[in-house]
Amino acid sequence: MSTTPHVPYRLEFSVEVPGTPEQVWRAIATARGMSAWFLPTELEEHEGGSLHFSMGPEMGSDGQVTGWDPPRRLAYEEDWAALMGKSPDELSPLTSEFLVEARSGGTCVVRVTSSGFGTGADWEAEFWEDMGASWKPFFDNLRLYLSHFPGQEATQLEATASRPGDVATLWKSLSDALGAVEKGAAVQVRDTSGTVERLGERQALVRLTAPVPGMLSAFVFDEADGKATLGVRGYLFSADAADYVRREEPAWRAWLEEL
Template sequence: MPIKSDAKRRWVELEFIVPGTPEQVWRAIATGPGISAWFAPTTADERVGGKLEFTFGEGAASSGTITAWEPPSRLEYEEHGWSEGAPPLATEFVVSSRSGGTCLVRLVHSLFTTKDSWDNEIEGFESGWPGFFQVLRLYLRHFADQRAAAARALSAYPGAHAEAWKQLATALGVSGPNLGERRSAPAGAPPLVGTVEHVEQSDHTCEVLLRLEQPAPGVALLGSYPWEDKARVAVSVFFYGDRAAETAAELEPRWRAWLEARFPANAAQKANA
């Protein structure tokens, strides 16, 4: 969607439909355990003036102050210092009930600046959310309110993200995916068996979403995207149920070692030295 602007800010809006009651959707998008189940490890002090803290791995983190808390319909928080020299960033979620046991979620990202020098970052916010929204849909449809934990791995690739995706997809047995297909990772990769639920290929991202049978019930988001003058490859595997934390803790080191062996971070650094 195009970037909008007025005399105080520049912003983008996204809307998406998810299954569930407003109360279920609210718990998923406005509480620490809920956000952690489909996006990033998060803690939340659930009140106006409370803190939201996100952990993205590899030392990356962000925090914001809750400026609106209206269960089960509206959450807004504001982040300062999220990037060096950046203007304040406000994020708003609005939940509206729809027919058929679904809800409409409206997301608005606003930068409090009139300058267009931050538009690339705004567009990056817009392109980064859809894959996680697909995880959210599956979580609400199949695993709502269950315990959750995630195994994550991230590395760089010194070339185009489409080429990075080709290598990742081949190595994980998800090349040329079709919706509804059952796919299995080949020998040598961490265990991964599931059904293809979503496929995205564009200039901004290439990704496949699997609803997992093995190694445990969950969702795997596998993808690549441009990053500065390189590409990044990312694996996020969300596990649900009573043993989610144990499964994630066991498999995250395996995923990180596997990804680093195929996409060494130092190779990308050398290529750009």
């Protein structure tokens, strides 16, 4: 029996970031820009263009650009049902809109709205709650990117480890190992130096200064069966970044597994 999605869901927030509308647009509406602070992204930069966000070796989200008005408005739809392994008639597409407004003093406000329709199932409400908690920290990445690396192409590093234990205990282990005790704290781990730019609930953002400049996000999230995933995601900005990732990504994974 098919179910017509009718229960509305909505997530809305805004962030102020440095840069002109054109600089902000290049960061939020191009594949190169989005890959430098969000997830590895493929994007055809026009209305009707296809879109793909990579979420891991065999995970991703596919969509289509539905609104394209540079440098003011970007809108796109993702296939929420396919992403969640549900029937297409259970869930509407997941619609996201970015509006860029210039402010005096060389900054812009980016207003972000995501919306969709479901059936009112418990897991749907949890999905939206988790989406807000996991998506908003990326916009601190955007602010840091536009502050220090605008227009630069990122090489991404990603390492995760699945461990038994509760998220609070594992996060304490990870944050202590990083030295992420407060905003502004110096980080020195695995020959890597930086400064804590943001400290959230089970998530920290570090501005890296050595051995390669960039950003490092550290996080822990809950799995099922009494396990949690610890991870680091790096966005690196230098000619040496690709060599660093090839050499160091396995070592970061081993470091997480040994914590």
